[in-house]
């Protein structure tokens with residue numbers, strides 16, 4: 001089906017079995033906590049593997065001038081040392097194509113070095129220890145060119161990025177310059193956010209082998225279709241000669257949208273060695289070999305009347321990309337739709353640097369864009385002597401102010417009001433630095449939250465057998481978000497069967513293609529294809545039972561209607577009943593501005609002497625369409641909020657400006673929030689059903705919680721201390 005009109009009333013609305021929204025435990029939870037869910041590195045299929053190890057460049061720009069692999073080749077257990085001198089020829093990196101994760105990603109294709117940590121050799125041995133020991137014996141000499149590794153000194157060299165559909169770098173409405181100049185109250189502030197890394201619990205790993213001329217790759221990928229295309233394009237073989245399997249994934253966050261050298265090199269080496277090759281990246285290697293979130297510089301200009309009505313909104317954002325790549329962080333994206341104002345401008349610029357590839361990290365755009373926008377709104381509220389919740393209420397748009405179309409659903413006002421009430425916002429001191437408890441200064445802050453909603457083409461196959469078991473197949477992934485679980489709930493509710501009767505098979509590119517997991521579109525896209533498949537299967541059962549499909553009720557494994565009733569198992573019989581479903585985005589996404597919304601509140605205490613910040617409690621109130629599973633949705637929301645707090649207080653991937661490498665390249669030195677940082681956190685969802693988004697009437701929740709969260713913490717620090725830090729993270733040295 002294509003989403004060209006509002007979704008009809010359907011069995012998910014009726015919710016006969018009460019599965020929609022139920023806080024059902026994860027169907028794969030038991031397998032995971034008992035260690036029986038194999039992640040890519042643990043897959044035990046095929047012959048005994050050899051082990052690969054990457055050797056990384058120690059310069060950021062230049063060429064390999066000489067490489068001596070003799071000692072490595074003579075090292076015990078070594079089967080192969082691959083360098084640019086003997087690597088099979090692959091397609092060059094290309095910019096064409098809509099799907100940037102499907103582009104060729106050649107490895108060891110030439111002597112050029114384009115970032116520190118780029119693979120320069122690949123050692124394969126009988127054991128991982130032998131491969132690692134031999135890798136240390138590879139001697140590389142370089143002809144080094146001077147690299148550029150810092151964004152801020154090079155802002156003048158920034159370029160307008162290419163853009164693409166829905167990715168226009170600039171927008172202009174009305175007369176921003178005139179309105180800003182004339183505004184009686186204004187804020188002109190520049191914020192900086194550092195590089196972030198994904199810090200998935202499961203590092204990248206791959207296991208590849210060949211069956212004839214077809215390669216099978218087990219790896220940790222969010223997007224199996226893109227990974228399949230990428231391997232095929234790189235190795236210059238047909239797509240059907242590549243099978244990608246990712247059954248269990250320990251976190252993605254955007255870092256597993258692309259695939260990397262471990263996949264390509266394992267595939268190439270296993271073809272030569274005629275046996276499986278397994279390669280894992282170390283945590284340290286992940287900093288350079290995979291992607292990160294770019295640093296940003298963001299200038300916010302807000303102009304308002306004295307009673308807090310915005311007249312001008314300007315958001316300029318600078319980010320960096322690898323010199324050969326074309327990603328940019330769309331940090332001003334949400335500023336186009338969040339608040340009303342007659343005069344507006346947004347602008348994105350990018351600086352090319354000799355750094356590893358910058359790419360999507362959870363909520364690309366909003367996650368850091370709202371660290372700036374929502375702080376600027378707090379600064380404006382302070383300048384107006386107005387409550388920051390009230391300021392947002394006064395600037396609620398009637399429709400999308402740049403697209404000039406209605407919102408599908410938008411409950412920002414309800415989230416703000418409900419959150420303020422539940423959090424005890426009225427107890428906040430309007431004057432900063434006034435509340436003391438011993439040596440602690442206490443403050444409250446808030447932010448609005450928004451994240452765009454997407455739907456992507458996906459397909460699904462379903463089959464009911466004579467035992468009444470429904471097998472679902474699609475290439476969708478579960479990156480830890482709960483895909484297996486929510487899809488099981490949809491299938492069971494649609495067919496009127498128990499969740500235990502659903503066999504949910506995901507994570508294999510041999511199954512019907514889906515959009516995979518990314519951009520918070522996973523549940524909506526895969527779930528809608530599943531809905532369509534089940535809808536067609538219901539029709540087949542109704543026809544089989546001689547019941548009008550419109551009258552048929554599916555409950556407890558039976559179909560009933562018009563005085564007739566039959567079991568699905570009996571109707572399916574020995575041959576079973578199958579159906580295929582499909583979802584395509586359509587007119588609805590052009591006719592309606594689609595976002596999920598929320599409001600977040602934080603209370604902090606700041607040590608007067610040391611500047612140490614303690615987050616005391618945090619509340620998020622969200623509205624994101626129908627909630628499929630109260631438990632997994634809450635987990636997504638608080639996971640995002642925790643990451644937001646972590647962005648506000650800790651996270652900072654530091655590049656040495658001389659050499660272009662990440663200095664704090666492990667989880668001891670790159671700080672993420674730990675349990676002690678997050679004492680009390682709660683997330684609630686307001687009732688909402690959005691029939692403009694997809695047949696499930698849901699919106700994406702995966703990236704909602706992080707979008708803005710850190711600004712609530714930074715604003716609370718300001719309220720506690722009166723100190724405004726515009727350079728994230730807000731560490732104690734900046735507060736003192």
Ligand code: MOS
Nearest residue numbers: 254361362518519
């Ligand atoms: Mo997301 S950053 O699109 O996985």
